[in-house]
Amino acid sequence: MYIGTSKLTHTYWPGTPFAADALKNISFSVGQGTFTLLIGPSGSGKTTLIQHLNGLLKPSAGEVYFDGKKIGPDKAALLALRRRVGLVFQMPEDQFFSETVFDEIAYAPRNLGLDEKKVEERVNRAVAQVGLERSRLLDRHPFQLSAGQKRRVAIASVLSLEPEVLILDEPAAGLDPEGKGNLLNLLSSLNRAGKITIMVSTHHLDEIAALADNLVVLNEGGLVMSGKTKEILARGAELKELGLALPQVTGIMHELAARGLPVSTDIYSLSAACDEILQAKRADQR
Ligand SMILES: Nc1ncnc2c1ncn2[C@@H]1O[C@H](COP(=O)(O)OP(=O)(O)OP(=O)(O)O)[C@@H](O)[C@H]1O
Ligand SMILES: [Mg+2]
Incomplete structure (x- = not known):
């Protein structure tokens, strides 16, 4: 299994009156090099599942796998995992903390202990990958950018780790149609030309469905459908019942x-x- 879970359950606030299962008995797997769309209404458990795939949450029951191995609590193994599986958070620009775009993108490779020449190479490569190389934005403050540029910087700051998997939580939220189109082209080229395995969460199906090999559908913490895009989209009536329009x-x-x-x-x-x-x-x- 390249990426997947086996009977994964996640309970927030276990053992308290607030205990609630955000994920219930989820099993799925996706292959290396694929593009997967994780869909489900608001509150269905997408962000919770994504955080498990990067080892940020600990299963209440069940297992999470990456590259054939179970993700465990060992700190060194978790750090190694996070270099290989990059996660772009929901509204990532809310978490910018550096004074310049360069420093924001350089943060992760510097943290790896690379020398400044290698860090610069990583930043230049990531900036080129997201199409910001000719924008002369590297010296600007990250908050001085447009929404689409901020999103690209956030993606570049994860690509600078040179991950083999990129997971993005609602990456198109808040972008205008042009920014969204550019983002989809970027994700498609990272997957096809860059050979990066991609997983994207969204709460509605639109143009992004054309890029996805697989769909994983969540509802109220349960996995309701998973399989090839074509097969799932043929079940339009069931999707509609979940409030997910084609x-x-x-x-x-x-x-x-x-x-x-x-x-x-x-x-x-x-x-x-x-x-x-x-x-x-x-x-x-x-
Ligand atoms: N830190 C938390 N503590 C307690 N409950 C939480 C926490 N985070 C999420 N939940 C609950 O877990 C369930 C799943 O939330 P999650 O954020 O994973 O859903 P989502 O599908 O990402 O939603 P959205 O589309 O709104 O981002 C929801 O019922 C939510 O209220
Ligand atoms: Mg979410």
């Missing part, structure tokens, strides 16, 4: 098919939808 473009394809246009309905991206509609139109003209 991607808008998929809804349009369903509507067109219902109105008699011979189009496929398992379409999740705008470009695939355009191709499909043009093809149906050409077939109609023949």
Whole structure:
């Protein structure tokens, strides 16, 4: 098992009147190099699950695995794990603490004890990966950036650890459509060209579904569905019952098919939808 859990349960405030199971008996696994979307309504347990995958929380019951090994309490092993599994928190810019963008991105490699030349190489590489290399922002205060730039800096500050897995908790929250489109392109290229295993949480399905190999669906702390994107999105009625709408473009394809246009309905991206509609139109003209 590359990344996964076996019967993972997490109880906040155990043994007190506030005790509540945020995760119940969760088992799933995803392979190396894949792109996985963790979806579920607010409060379904996404952030809690993500924190387990990086060893930030201890299971109340069950196990969490990375690269074939159980994640345990050993401190040295946890530090090694966090170098390999990078976590970008929900609204990460709230946690910036350095005076400059450079120092923010350099924090993790400096912490590894690398010399300043190597640190600079790591920062330059991470900045190029997130597409900020020509922006001359490195000397600015992180709070002087736009929302999209801040998000890129937060991602670069994790990429500077050169992780093999990148987990992002609601990375598109608060971005405008252009910032969101840029973010999706970045995640797609990190996964495809950079060969980084990616897991992203979100509470709604939209264009990002087109990037995902797998979906893991949580509801009220339980795992309700997990599998290939196509298979899960074919279960539109069940998703709707959970308050999870299909991607808008998929809804349009369903509507067109219902109105008699011979189009496929398992379409999740705008470009695939355009191709499909043009093809149906050409077939109609023949
Ligand atoms: N530190 C905490 N102490 C007690 N309960 C918590 C804590 N963090 C989360 N919970 C509870 O655990 C459940 C799952 O929360 P979690 O933050 O994992 O959900 P989520 O799916 O990430 O939600 P959102 O989409 O709003 O970010 C919720 O009922 C929440 O109230
Ligand atoms: Mg959350």
